[in-house]
Amino acid sequence: MEKKIRIRLLAGAFIGALVAHAPASAQQRLTIYSAYENSQIAPLTKAFEAKNPGVAVDHFRQPGEELLATIELELRARSPKADVVGLNDASIAYLQKRHDAFEPYAAKDADKARVEMRSPQNIFTPAFVNLYLIHYNTRRISEADVPKSWADLTDPKWKNQIAMADPSSSQSVQSFVWFIADYLVKSDPAKFGWDYFKRMGANGVHLESSHGTIRDLTVSGERPIGINLLANAQTAKNRGEPTSNIWPSEGVPGELSAFGLLRASKNKELGKRWLDFIISPEGQGLMPASLGGAPVRNDVAYKYPDGSSLEQVKIIPVDSTFISDNKRTQARKFHDAVGK
Helix, strand or coil, rough: CHHHHHHHHHHHHHHHHHHHCCCCCCEEEEEEEHHHHHHHHHHHHHHHHCCCEEEEEEEEEEEEHHHHHHHHHHCCCCCCCCEEEEEEHHHHHHHHHHHHHHHCCCCCCCECCCCHHCCCCCCCCEEEEEEEEEEECCCCCCCCCCCCCCCCHHCCCHHEEEEECCCCCCCHHHHHHHHHHHHHHHHCCCCCCCCHHHHHCCCEEEECCCCCHHHHHHHCCCCEEEEEHHHHHHHHHHHHCCCECCCCCCCCEEEEEEEECCCCCHHHHHHHHHHHHHHHHHHHHHHHCCCCCCCECCCCCCCCCCCCHHHHCEEEECCHHHHHHHHHHHHEEEEEEEEC
C-alpha cells in the first residue's frame, strides 16, 4: 500500500512540476485527470486545442479507483494539480460529498442534454452514456453461440473464457455489480444476487484493473468474452478489430460519464471552456470516435457498434447514490463471493 501511495504522489508531483516550471511565454495549459486512455481522449483534446489557439491540454490517466485515491490524496494535502476531472457521475458525487471538490458551473448548451443526464446542481457536465454489454471475439465465438443473457455467462461451457473488471481498482464496474447483486436479484433471485458472482468465480472469471485491458484480451482471443463497457466495444469497432457485442436480454446498466471543474483549479476559465466544448454539438459528435460512448444530446446522430439504434437497447439507469455510498462494501462482498 505504501508503494502505491508513493507512486500516486510522485505522479501528482510530476504533473505539478510540469505546470509549475512551464516558461511564462509558453501556451496556457489545462490539466485534465481522467480514467480514459490517452488514445481515447486525444481526438477531444486536439479538437479543443484547435478551437482554442494558444491552449495546450495535459492529460493524466489512471484506472478509476486509483485515480480517485490520487485525487483524494491531493485534496487532503490541499494541493490538487488538476483543473478538470473526468470520471463517472457516482465517483464525482463521492468526491463532492467527501471533499466539496467541484465548483458548480452551468456549461453552455447544458440544457440540450437529456433531462435524466443533467446535474441538478451543475456539479458536473455530462459527456456520454456508457453501457455494460457482452463483448466477444468473432473469430473465436460465432454470433449464434455467443451468450445472449447475463445469466448465460455462468454456464460451465464458458469456463476460463470470461474477463471482467475488479471493483477494487475500477470505478465503472461498480455499476455492473449493483445491477447484478442489487437490481436483477429483485426479479430473479435464483439467477442473480451475490450467488451469481460465486458461480462466476467457480467459472474462472478473470479480473483486470481496467476495461481497456479486458478489451485487449477479448481482441487477442485470450479471454474471448469480456464483460465490458460500450466505450471499449466502440473503440474496438473504430479500429476494425474482430469483435462484436450482444445486448443481454435482461437489459444493461447505464452509467453516466462526466467532467467536473475542481474548485481549486488554477485555470478555471480554461476549465469552463472545456466543459462548454464537451457538451457542444462538436464535442458530442466526437464522443463515439473518441471516448466511445453514446452522446447525451438527442440532436446528435448515433448508432451502437452493432448497428442498433438508441431506442432498441433496454437501458437501466444505475443508482449512482447507492454506488457512491457503498462502493467499498460492495467491493468486499464481490471478492468474498468470487473467492479472489
